[in-house]
Amino acid sequence: MDRFLVISSDCHAGLPPERYRDYLDPKYRPVFDQALPIQLEATRAAGKLFLVHDVNEAWRKGREQALTGAWDGDERNRVLDADGIAGEVIFPDGITEMNMPPFGAGLSLPTENVVPELQWAGARAHNRWIAELCQMAPERRAGVAVVPALWDVDEAVRELRAARAAGLRGALIPCAWGKLAPYHHPKYDPLWAAAQDLGLVLHFHSGAAAPIEDYFGAFPPPEGSAPLPGAVGIYISEVAWYCARPLTFLIWGGVLERFPRLRLAVTEGTSIWVPEYLALLDFRYDENHFTAKLGDYRSHLTMRPSEYFRRQVFLGASCMPRREVEARHAIGLGNVMWGSDYPHPEGTWPETRAHMLEAFRGVPEDELAAILGGNAARVYGFDVEKLAPLAARIGPEKSLFRA
Amino acid sequence: MDRFLVISSDCHAGLPPERYRDYLDPKYRPVFDQALPIQLEATRAAGKLFLVHDVNEAWRKGREQALTGAWDGDERNRVLDADGIAGEVIFPDGITEMNMPPFGAGLSLPTENVVPELQWAGARAHNRWIAELCQMAPERRAGVAVVPALWDVDEAVRELRAARAAGLRGALIPCAWGKLAPYHHPKYDPLWAAAQDLGLVLHFHSGAAAPIEDYFGAFPPPEGSAPLPGAVGIYISEVAWYCARPLTFLIWGGVLERFPRLRLAVTEGTSIWVPEYLALLDFRYDENHFTAKLGDYRSHLTMRPSEYFRRQVFLGASCMPRREVEARHAIGLGNVMWGSDYPHPEGTWPETRAHMLEAFRGVPEDELAAILGGNAARVYGFDVEKLAPLAARIGPEKSLFRA
Numbered sequence: 001m002d003r004f005l006v007i008s009s010d011c012h013a014g015l016p017p018e019r020y021r022d023y024l025d026p027k028y029r030p031v032f033d034q035a036l037p038i039q040l041e042a043t044r045a046a047g048k049l050f051l052v053h054d055v056n057e058a059w060r061k062g063r064e065q066a067l068t069g070a071w072d073g074d075e076r077n078r079v080l081d082a083d084g085i086a087g088e089v090i091f092p093d094g095i096t097e098m099n100m101p102p103f104g105a106g107l108s109l110p111t112e113n114v115v116p117e118l119q120w121a122g123a124r125a126h127n128r129w130i131a132e133l134c135q136m137a138p139e140r141r142a143g144v145a146v147v148p149a150l151w152d153v154d155e156a157v158r159e160l161r162a163a164r165a166a167g168l169r170g171a172l173i174p175c176a177w178g179k180l181a182p183y184h185h186p187k188y189d190p191l192w193a194a195a196q197d198l199g200l201v202l203h204f205h206s207g208a209a210a211p212i213e214d215y216f217g218a219f220p221p222p223e224g225s226a227p228l229p230g231a232v233g234i235y236i237s238e239v240a241w242y243c244a245r246p247l248t249f250l251i252w253g254g255v256l257e258r259f260p261r262l263r264l265a266v267t268e269g270t271s272i273w274v275p276e277y278l279a280l281l282d283f284r285y286d287e288n289h290f291t292a293k294l295g296d297y298r299s300h301l302t303m304r305p306s307e308y309f310r311r312q313v314f315l316g317a318s319c320m321p322r323r324e325v326e327a328r329h330a331i332g333l334g335n336v337m338w339g340s341d342y343p344h345p346e347g348t349w350p351e352t353r354a355h356m357l358e359a360f361r362g363v364p365e366d367e368l369a370a371i372l373g374g375n376a377a378r379v380y381g382f383d384v385e386k387l388a389p390l391a392a393r394i395g396p397e398k399s400l401f402r403a
Numbered sequence: 404m405d406r407f408l409v410i411s412s413d414c415h416a417g418l419p420p421e422r423y424r425d426y427l428d429p430k431y432r433p434v435f436d437q438a439l440p441i442q443l444e445a446t447r448a449a450g451k452l453f454l455v456h457d458v459n460e461a462w463r464k465g466r467e468q469a470l471t472g473a474w475d476g477d478e479r480n481r482v483l484d485a486d487g488i489a490g491e492v493i494f495p496d497g498i499t500e501m502n503m504p505p506f507g508a509g510l511s512l513p514t515e516n517v518v519p520e521l522q523w524a525g526a527r528a529h530n531r532w533i534a535e536l537c538q539m540a541p542e543r544r545a546g547v548a549v550v551p552a553l554w555d556v557d558e559a560v561r562e563l564r565a566a567r568a569a570g571l572r573g574a575l576i577p578c579a580w581g582k583l584a585p586y587h588h589p590k591y592d593p594l595w596a597a598a599q600d601l602g603l604v605l606h607f608h609s610g611a612a613a614p615i616e617d618y619f620g621a622f623p624p625p626e627g628s629a630p631l632p633g634a635v636g637i638y639i640s641e642v643a644w645y646c647a648r649p650l651t652f653l654i655w656g657g658v659l660e661r662f663p664r665l666r667l668a669v670t671e672g673t674s675i676w677v678p679e680y681l682a683l684l685d686f687r688y689d690e691n692h693f694t695a696k697l698g699d700y701r702s703h704l705t706m707r708p709s710e711y712f713r714r715q716v717f718l719g720a721s722c723m724p725r726r727e728v729e730a731r732h733a734i735g736l737g738n739v740m741w742g743s744d745y746p747h748p749e750g751t752w753p754e755t756r757a758h759m760l761e762a763f764r765g766v767p768e769d770e771l772a773a774i775l776g777g778n779a780a781r782v783y784g785f786d787v788e789k790l791a792p793l794a795a796r797i798g799p800e801k802s803l804f805r806a
Binding site for chain 2: 300
């Protein structure tokens with residue numbers, strides 16, 4: 001084959017907000033009708049604060065039809081074909097497209113200013129719809145269920161089973177637990193056990209970061225106030241750390257020791273931090289003198305932290321820039337999976353080929369094949385035989401990447 | 404000179420708790436008398452949870468006299484002489500020695516479960532005493548004032564002036580602001596201006612990390628409960644990030660732009676994170692496509708983040724392990740300052756020479772001279788001429804470090 005099989009480990013899909021109504025349990029539809037205008041207004045207000053409306057509208061111009069691929073399966077296939085992408089992992093949509101699941105069941109899965117029962121209802125609505133979307137093209141689409149797992153572990157386990165039964169391949173769980181129990185609490189063990197046994201990848205997806213007051217300078221932020229100068233720079237410098245933070249809790253908490261087949265992915269959280277992160281955890285695991293006063297904190301781990309990571313943690317490395325590609329061996333050739341972030345304006349679409357060439361030219365073919373699709377195929381169970389004819393038609397030509 | 408001038412950028416001193424009474428404003432002495440036993444019990448309880456009593460007692464054995472150097476100036480000189488250290492930067496003491504300033508005015512300067520007025524009173528008591536201790540040997544001792552700056556900026560400015568007048572060389576301010584205003588809030592500008600004009604180095608010292616509920620798994624932690632398994636590993640993996648976090652706010656917030664002579668130090672927060680941290684901030688500063696939707700977040704900065712860092716940020720790199728020494732060029736040869744952490748059990752004392760040899764053997768002499776003392780001399784204004792005779796007598800022999 002003279003083209004690469006490309007699987008994007010980070011794509012997004014969501015219905016226009018009003019259309020989630022049909023996927024909600026009927027008993028939540030009256031509250032949905034009341035909440036929808038409020039939610040739309042809040043999304044617009046957040047968009048005005050954190051995103052530059054003009055820049056985004058300019059970017060959208062002329063792409064209106066292609067952006068309906070955010071929910072329309074046929075359009076989505078056309079868009080991905082043109083972008084050279086054969087397979088994709090699909091997360092809910094984000095603030096930029098305004099098509100988040102209702103009741104706070106979107107990417108960041110907040111634990112404040114949400115009603116748990118409603119957040120669950122919104123998540124289930126999205127999961128029903130995304131399962132339908134994936135069933136239209138199951139060889140191309142690996143759907144990720146939304147699972148607000150912090151409220152109720154039994155409920156989360158039931159939702160994982162439902163997701164598996166509907167053909168979904170993974171679940172999104174919150175990156176931050178607020179005042180709820182963090183992930184090293186033993187109460188979550190049934191969740192890890194279920195994900196492991198069902199073969200579902202659990203995801204932490206970039207989005208949430210520090211508490212809102214860290215950006216606004218006051219808690220609660222004064223009505224109508226804007227973030228302090230510097231807030232955006234702070235956010236984009238910290239967001240990857242918050243996205244990866246649960247790993248620290250899961251590794252030291254012994255979760256990857258007790259559940260050796262559990263697989264985790266950190267998505268759109270960059271990958272450049274991995275080498276130093278693993279060196280730090282291993283250094284802390286190995287050292288004696290400087291931590292002696294803290295007693296035994298590691299005998300429950302039979303391996304070094306990096307060994308758990310290599311075995312069980314994968315990176316949805318959206319829009320990998322060249323500096324991450326250059327660090328690919330230290331990041332982990334078998335752990336890193338490229339992603340396009342379609343349909344978000346910060347993603348590589350519709351210039352994916354140009355971005356890829358800039359980032360990857362000169363990388364050996366076998367390494368590139370793993371990063372662009374092979375690793376994701378293995379992690380999410382894509383049938384590469386079935387995808388091969390499509391990839392042979394639409395994939396980026398291998399010859400372009402030779403140095 | 405055939406010996407190095409060594410200045411420890413991280414040492415600690417504190418009175419036995421009851422002796423802080425004499426340094427308190429008289430009006431706070433009655434509440435001090437009431438609070439002392441409660442504070443001692445709380446410190447003991449925290450010690451039992453987080454520190455291994457037996458390990459620490461074993462370490463202390465035979466060192467009881469030398470540990471009185473934590474408050475006794477003559478003993479302190481003998482101890483430092485024997486350890487090869489001519490000069491030192493002195494922070495308040497920590498939990499391991501039980502001799503913290505009263506009312507929560509210790510290293511971590513918490514913003515919860517403290518009374519602001521009392522924390523200020525405790526800080527002033529410590530500052531009066533540490534100034535006395537430093538005045539006994541001003542050529543050797545650079546004292547750091549405790550300044551709980553988050554409550555009241557005017558008060559903080561007054562305390563900086565008092566510290567300068569008493570001969571202190573810097574101030575410790577909190578690493579974490581809790582629900583108070585973070586450091587990119589313009590309200591702190593008078594604080595930065597005062598530190599800059601007075602030539603006082605502002606310090607973030609390792610200690611505080613995530614909120615307590617992250618370790619205990621519940622908020623508030625159940626009465627008498629212990630941290631969850633893995634909590635210690637999590638803490639030692641995250642604590643350096645929390646210690647350095649204010650830099651992100653100060654750099655993006657434009658504070659180092661507006662106050663170009665302000666100097667900051669991150670102490671006992673390791674230094675290994677610096678190269679990737681600076682690469683990340685510069686990458687975020689330089690990139691366009693991926694952050695375009697966020698608008699202009701950098702035009703208020705005339706330099707790249709790493710340039711502010713190189714000019715104004717210094718690292719109190721306590722007990723530098725070999726892996727940090729090997730990264731010294733990327734960390735910044737002019738920014739990194741070795742420290743011993745005397746009198747803490749995790750420090751290098753009383754085996755400083757052995758630790759130094761393990762970490763530094765083979766490093767070129769001029770680079771080693773900068774890391775072991777030259778940088779700290781410049782940053783804190785030590786008079787190297789005055790210290791030369793002492794260093795020539797007690798400093799580690801340069802010949803030992805040749806490869």
